[in-house]
Amino acid sequence: MADKKMVEAITSMEEDFAQWYTDIVKKAELIDYTSVKGCMAIKPAGYAIWELIQNQLDAMFKETGVKNMYLPMFIPESLLQMEKDHVEGFAPEVAWVTQGGGAPLTERLCVRPTSETLFCDYYKGVVHSYRDLPQVCNQWCSVVRWEKETRPFLRSREFLWQEGHTAHATAEDAEKRTVQMLNVYADFLENVLAIPVIKGQKTEKEKFAGAEATYTVEALMHDGKALQSGTSHNFGDGFARAFGIQYTDKDNTLKYVHQTSWGMTTRLIGAVIMVHGDNSGLKLPPKVAPTQVMIIPIQQKKEGVLDKANELLDTLKKAGVRVDIDDTDKTPGFKFSEQEMRGVPMRIEIGPKDIENGKCVVVRRDNGEKIDVALSDIESKVKELLVTIQKDMFEAAKAHRDAHTYVAVTMDEFEKAFTEKSGFVKAMWCGDRACEDEIKDKLAVTSRCMPWEQEKLSDVCVCCGKPAKKMVYWGKAY
Amino acid sequence: MADKKMVEAITSMEEDFAQWYTDIVKKAELIDYTSVKGCMAIKPAGYAIWELIQNQLDAMFKETGVKNMYLPMFIPESLLQMEKDHVEGFAPEVAWVTQGGGAPLTERLCVRPTSETLFCDYYKGVVHSYRDLPQVCNQWCSVVRWEKETRPFLRSREFLWQEGHTAHATAEDAEKRTVQMLNVYADFLENVLAIPVIKGQKTEKEKFAGAEATYTVEALMHDGKALQSGTSHNFGDGFARAFGIQYTDKDNTLKYVHQTSWGMTTRLIGAVIMVHGDNSGLKLPPKVAPTQVMIIPIQQKKEGVLDKANELLDTLKKAGVRVDIDDTDKTPGFKFSEQEMRGVPMRIEIGPKDIENGKCVVVRRDNGEKIDVALSDIESKVKELLVTIQKDMFEAAKAHRDAHTYVAVTMDEFEKAFTEKSGFVKAMWCGDRACEDEIKDKLAVTSRCMPWEQEKLSDVCVCCGKPAKKMVYWGKAY
Numbered sequence: 001m002a003d004k005k006m007v008e009a010i011t012s013m014e015e016d017f018a019q020w021y022t023d024i025v026k027k028a029e030l031i032d033y034t035s036v037k038g039c040m041a042i043k044p045a046g047y048a049i050w051e052l053i054q055n056q057l058d059a060m061f062k063e064t065g066v067k068n069m070y071l072p073m074f075i076p077e078s079l080l081q082m083e084k085d086h087v088e089g090f091a092p093e094v095a096w097v098t099q100g101g102g103a104p105l106t107e108r109l110c111v112r113p114t115s116e117t118l119f120c121d122y123y124k125g126v127v128h129s130y131r132d133l134p135q136v137c138n139q140w141c142s143v144v145r146w147e148k149e150t151r152p153f154l155r156s157r158e159f160l161w162q163e164g165h166t167a168h169a170t171a172e173d174a175e176k177r178t179v180q181m182l183n184v185y186a187d188f189l190e191n192v193l194a195i196p197v198i199k200g201q202k203t204e205k206e207k208f209a210g211a212e213a214t215y216t217v218e219a220l221m222h223d224g225k226a227l228q229s230g231t232s233h234n235f236g237d238g239f240a241r242a243f244g245i246q247y248t249d250k251d252n253t254l255k256y257v258h259q260t261s262w263g264m265t266t267r268l269i270g271a272v273i274m275v276h277g278d279n280s281g282l283k284l285p286p287k288v289a290p291t292q293v294m295i296i297p298i299q300q301k302k303e304g305v306l307d308k309a310n311e312l313l314d315t316l317k318k319a320g321v322r323v324d325i326d327d328t329d330k331t332p333g334f335k336f337s338e339q340e341m342r343g344v345p346m347r348i349e350i351g352p353k354d355i356e357n358g359k360c361v362v363v364r365r366d367n368g369e370k371i372d373v374a375l376s377d378i379e380s381k382v383k384e385l386l387v388t389i390q391k392d393m394f395e396a397a398k399a400h401r402d403a404h405t406y407v408a409v410t411m412d413e414f415e416k417a418f419t420e421k422s423g424f425v426k427a428m429w430c431g432d433r434a435c436e437d438e439i440k441d442k443l444a445v446t447s448r449c450m451p452w453e454q455e456k457l458s459d460v461c462v463c464c465g466k467p468a469k470k471m472v473y474w475g476k477a478y
Numbered sequence: 479m480a481d482k483k484m485v486e487a488i489t490s491m492e493e494d495f496a497q498w499y500t501d502i503v504k505k506a507e508l509i510d511y512t513s514v515k516g517c518m519a520i521k522p523a524g525y526a527i528w529e530l531i532q533n534q535l536d537a538m539f540k541e542t543g544v545k546n547m548y549l550p551m552f553i554p555e556s557l558l559q560m561e562k563d564h565v566e567g568f569a570p571e572v573a574w575v576t577q578g579g580g581a582p583l584t585e586r587l588c589v590r591p592t593s594e595t596l597f598c599d600y601y602k603g604v605v606h607s608y609r610d611l612p613q614v615c616n617q618w619c620s621v622v623r624w625e626k627e628t629r630p631f632l633r634s635r636e637f638l639w640q641e642g643h644t645a646h647a648t649a650e651d652a653e654k655r656t657v658q659m660l661n662v663y664a665d666f667l668e669n670v671l672a673i674p675v676i677k678g679q680k681t682e683k684e685k686f687a688g689a690e691a692t693y694t695v696e697a698l699m700h701d702g703k704a705l706q707s708g709t710s711h712n713f714g715d716g717f718a719r720a721f722g723i724q725y726t727d728k729d730n731t732l733k734y735v736h737q738t739s740w741g742m743t744t745r746l747i748g749a750v751i752m753v754h755g756d757n758s759g760l761k762l763p764p765k766v767a768p769t770q771v772m773i774i775p776i777q778q779k780k781e782g783v784l785d786k787a788n789e790l791l792d793t794l795k796k797a798g799v800r801v802d803i804d805d806t807d808k809t810p811g812f813k814f815s816e817q818e819m820r821g822v823p824m825r826i827e828i829g830p831k832d833i834e835n836g837k838c839v840v841v842r843r844d845n846g847e848k849i850d851v852a853l854s855d856i857e858s859k860v861k862e863l864l865v866t867i868q869k870d871m872f873e874a875a876k877a878h879r880d881a882h883t884y885v886a887v888t889m890d891e892f893e894k895a896f897t898e899k900s901g902f903v904k905a906m907w908c909g910d911r912a913c914e915d916e917i918k919d920k921l922a923v924t925s926r927c928m929p930w931e932q933e934k935l936s937d938v939c940v941c942c943g944k945p946a947k948k949m950v951y952w953g954k955a956y
Contacts, residue, residue: 035557035599036587039550043604044615047547069525072517072636073551073589073620079513096577097589100635101624102570109514111551111575111589121513126521137522142551142619146579157578158550 010341012279017223022152024273028282028342031152038150038157042266045342046153048290049269050160054140056192056287057162057264060184066138066164071118073141074109079117083242086116089209093145095157111144116210116235116261119165120243127257129248130169136177138164153270154227154478161265167245167257171236174258178234181262182215185230193268194285194394195219195275196401197229198424198473200449205436208261212236218448218473220401221274224422226448226475229271232262270478275397276366282343283365285393286386293382294339295325298332298351308355312348312378319379321386340365345389346382366393409458414474418443424475428468430461439463439474448473488819490757495701500630502751506760506820509630516628516635520744523820526768527747528638532618534670534765535640535742538662544616544642549596551619552587557595561720564594567687571623573635589622594688594713594739597643598721605735607726608647614655616642631748632705632956639743645723645735649714652736656712659740660693663708671746672763672872673697673753674879675707676902676951678927683914686739690714696926696951698879699752702900704926704953707749710740748956753875754844760821761843763871764864771860772817773803776810776829786833790826790856797857799864818843823867824860844871887936892952896921902953906946908939917941917952926951 010027011019025031030046042050058068074097081087094110112118123135140162150156164181168174182199189195197217207214211233219229240246240256249255276283286292293316297309309325316323326335332349339347343365350360360378362371366389373381404423408414417425429435429447436447450470461468488505489497503509508524520528536546552575559565572588590596601613618640628634642659646652660677667673675695685692689711697707718724718734727733754761764770771794775787787803794801804813810827817825821843828838838856840849844867851859882901886892895903907913907925914925928948939946 032600032603034550034596035554036550036552036596039552041550041600042548044545044547048545050548051546067522067526068529069522070520070528070620070638072512072514072519073622074514074517074636076513092580094578095575095587097573098576099574099586100572101626108577109573118512118514122510122519125510142548144551148579158552160548 010279010281013222013277020277020279021270021273024277024282024341025152030269030273030282038147040152040156042160045290046269049272049284049288050266052288052290053192053268054162057188058140060188061138061162061164064136064180064184066136068139069137070139070141071115071122073112075112075115075117077108077110079121080110082117082120083210083239086210086239090114090145093147095144095146112141113143113145114261114263115139115143115163116165116239117243119261120239120245120259123167123257123259124243124245127167127245127247130250133167133169133247133257134173134177135167136164137166138162151270151478153273154267159266161263163263164261166260167240168259169247169249169255169257171258174234174236174260178213178215178232178260178262181260182217182230182232185217185232185262185264188264189217189219189229189268189271190394192285192287193272193275194287194390194397195229195271196394196398198449198451199453200451200473202231202449203433203436203447203472205433206447208233210235210238212238216449218424218475219271219275220404220424220475221271221478222277222400223274224404224476226424226473226477227267227271227274228448228477229268230262230264233260235259235261276393277343280337281341283393284343284345286345286390289322289343289345291322291324291342291344292346292386293321293323294335294344294347295323296332296335296339296347296349297325297327298349298354300327302352304355305350305352308375309350312350312360312375315379316382319383321382346385348378348382364389366396407457408462411462414439414462415443418445418474418476422476424448424473426455426457426471426473427462428456428458428460429470429472430464430466431469432461432464432466435461435463445474445476448475448477488757488759491700491755498755498757499748499751502755502760502819503630508747508760516625518630518634520638523768524747527750527762527766528744530766530768531670531746532640535666536618538666539616539640539642542614542658542662544614546617547615548617548619549593549600551590553590553593553595555586555588557599558588560595560598561688561717564688564717568592568623571625573622573624590619591621591623592739592741593617593621593641594643594717595721597739598717598723598737601645601735601737602721602723605645605723605725608728611645611647611725611735612651612655613645614642615644616640629748629956631751632745637744639741641741642739644738645718646737647725647727647733647735649736652712652714652738656691656693656710656738656740659738660695660708660710663695663710663740663742666742667695667697667707667746667749668872670763670765671750671753672765672868672875673707673749674872674876676927676929677931678929678951680709680927681914681925681950683911684925686711688713688716690716694927696902696953697749697753698882698902698953699749699956700755700878701752702882702954704902704951704955705745705749705752706926706955707746708740708742711738713737713739754871755821758815759819761871762821762823764823764868767800767821767823769800769802769820769822770824770864771799771801772813772822772825773801774810774813774817774825774827775803775805776827776832778805780830782833783828783830786853787828790828790838790853793857794860797861799860814841824863826856826860842867844874885935886940889940892917892940893921896923896952896954900954902926902951904933904935904949904951905940906934906936906938907948907950908942908944909947910939910942910944913939913941923952923954926953926955
């Protein structure tokens with residue numbers, strides 16, 4: 001039985017989801033608050049998850065030809081202002097450097113909130129001929145947005161992310177890359193983070209400042225709220241015209257490039273917590289678990305127990321499993337509780353009786369199942385279980401998402417779906433901003449996306465009754 | 479023969495070393511200048527080297543128990559001012575954020591020049607008992623120092639680095655970690671970057687702001703100038719007292735922690751250029767070469783050539799070699815020249831005659847040697863050669879360093895060593911700041927370090943003639 005000391009300190013998610021989230025973030029030692037208002041310290045246990053996200057996502061990027069690079073963290077004010085929609089979108093929430101080296105600066109520098117303008121400035125210098133295209137670059141860095149209200153991982157004044165920026169010869173190539181990267185994101189979320197997503201397009205109202213089209217992957221959290229988990233933008237040649245990024249084509253004419261950008265952030269860690277976690281703590285999918293298996297010796301002072309446990313540790317390490325042992329003098333119950341809080345996908349209990357019987361007990365974090373495993377089979381069984389847990393966690397999240405996705409044909413159904421239940425609501429939309437605004441004002445919900453997989457739920461807009469153009473996912477968003 | 483078009487554009491290093499350096503940085507496409515004064519764009523070819531540095535150094539850190547984490551990029555002014563020596567050292571060269579979210583801030587935030595103060599603030603929160611020690615954390619990030627004159631990689635207003643920060647129960651543990659990390663740096667420089675180093679301690683004058691002791695690894699560039707390549711600082715309990723970081727020891731008394739920090743930066747890429755490069759361009763040690771082998775087909779339009787070249791590509795890829803093929807329609811000479819400029823350690827030339835004879839020609843970048851290799855042996859031979867090149871590049875750099883290290887017993891010899899030659903000069907020192915200042919004023923050279931491996935060159939200080947305390951390495955520094 002898990003020791004109650006640690007567990008009791010967590011608010012249950014049914015009682016207060018926001019507090020439950022904050023408790024996990026602290027108790028699993030992912031985050032610490034800092035003296036810097038609105039900025040968080042990502043502690044080793046949290047950062048190790050980010051490293052696993054980075055490594056796997058970066059490998060997927062590179063398979064599609066992405067190259068990493070690094071541009072400055074500062075954007076001169078004049079550069080930020082080059083593209084009108086973009087500056088309008090970001091200027092209100094930037095931080096400005098006005099002094100450097102003991103003197104006032106002649107021009108303010110903003111700390112990058114995103115780097116479209118810097119990449120444009122860079123591409124203007126390196127793109128001359130069709131031979132220089134495409135440019136498919138990415139950077140891993142931190143960005144700053146001066147948010148008023150902040151929450152660990154979900155919204156903070158500084159956060160870590162990757163931002164890909166590409167330049168292409170044609171509109172078709174740009175569109176292809178925009179879609180390709182959204183598919184990479186969906187693949188990553190589903191297969192690495194075990195989070196099912198809806199792929200779709202943002203409405204005009206919700207799209208990125210300066211983009212022609214924004215694609216998004218939307219996920220449903222355990223409390224029924226939506227989380228935008230990654231976006232991919234097609235800029236057309238808007239930025240290229242603003243910055244004058246032209247190339248000489250094969251036919252010797254000057255043409256504007258077509259650009260895209262796409263990003264995912266540390267908020268993914270928040271998504272993992274809110275999709276998979278429970279009242280015992282964090283639940284990490286094996287692919288992003290810094291420790292996949294925790295070995296907990298039982299009656300460890302008895303002769304041979306620690307030896308056998310360490311033997312197990314070596315065996316699993318050699319097999320490439322991220323495994324650790326807790327041989328501290330805490331009680332087994334306390335250790336179980338800690339391992340559960342930290343989201344380690346599997347623990348192995350091994351005591352004198354187990355050793356006598358040539359076995360150990362494997363306990364799955366995702367569903368609590370206890371499995372007797374012969375010590376001789378442990379390597380293959382652990383590897384198999386890690387795959388199973390990864391898959392089962394995805395299936396469980398998908399079942400939850402599907403059970404909390406509602407259809408509304410009338411405004412009455414629509415309202416009820418958001419007042420009596422909580423989740424995604426699918427409804428038809430006429431395409432007018434006015435209906436989107438009305439719905440937001442009335443119910444505080446936003447259009448999450450126009451999914452790529454369209455369904456025809458009815459012929460008319462749920463709000464105004466005019467002919468419908470698109471089926472839309474609506475939700476309360478983080 | 480290498481095509482001259484590309485090569486002719488480089489200034490020779492003998493003629494103008496600074497211009498040669500700048501030419502390489504541009505021609506090998508490592509860096510671009512940006513619209514942000516004093517900040518550089520690290521282009522994909524440059525960033526790929528940094529990734530290899532990161533991966534290998536990070537793995538070495540983790541073997542010693544280092545954990546990565548992330549702290550904010552901003553430091554509130556009041557926090558920066560907590561440790562007197564530290565703020566005096568850094569305040570003059572920081573950038574200040576004074577506005578955020580459209581309003582002036584109540585307290586200025588500096589963009590981190592280094593994060594001792596933030597780590598102290600963090601450790602104060604997480605360290606309570608001896609059980610919480612040691613804390614051995616590191617972050618990979620960028621920092622900002624408002625330099626007046628900048629040079630690509632060597633000195634720029636923003637640069638990438640890692641900064642390790644540790645807290646220990648005792649002074650002995652802190653000293654052990656300080657020394658351990660300097661040894662990691664030396665090992666990394668010598669065995670990964672093929673750069674021989676002198677390990678030693680900085681004088682009081684040259685040590686880090688706030689440190690009790692600073693250890694350094696110093697390398698000699700091809701022009702005879704010194705480059706400080708990594709430093710490790712022991713802070714004693716100075717920061718702990720300033721920030722009030724205390725823990726309850728086993729004996730139930732409150733004690734201050736002892737701290738260290740250590741860092742290496744993107745200037746390492748500058749070191750690689752200046753230690754190994756030549757008048758044909760960059761020379762990358764195989765361990766940090768993004769492309770280790772470039773296959774260049776000869777008469778590639780002849781039947782079978784490209785097939786065979788691609789077969790070679792696959793073979794070497796499967797063997798884990800970072801290999802690429804240049805099958806563009808440029809001339810072979812141009813391709814050779816490009817490969818040399820970019821520092822690819824080895825190229826393989828393969829044409830119709832080679833294929834007829836079941837061989838190819840391997841050309842080493844480090845010494846130009848051409849070697850006929852049977853196609854059947856290519857995998858083992860390439861792997862063997864990569865090891866040999868790595869080793870030979872270190873030996874060549876060491877021979878150069880040793881040939882440019884001079885001994886001065888008298889001030890006359892000392893002056894001559896710096897006016898008639900250029901390199902490291904070893905000389906005895908009394909330990910007085912006055913002599914160090916005098917030498918710097920007169921010859922514009924600085925003490926690089928008091929090497930751990932001391933020699934007794936004479937009994938008296940090279941400057942004042944008083945009894946000598948230490949043998950010191952002196953040099954002109956970047």
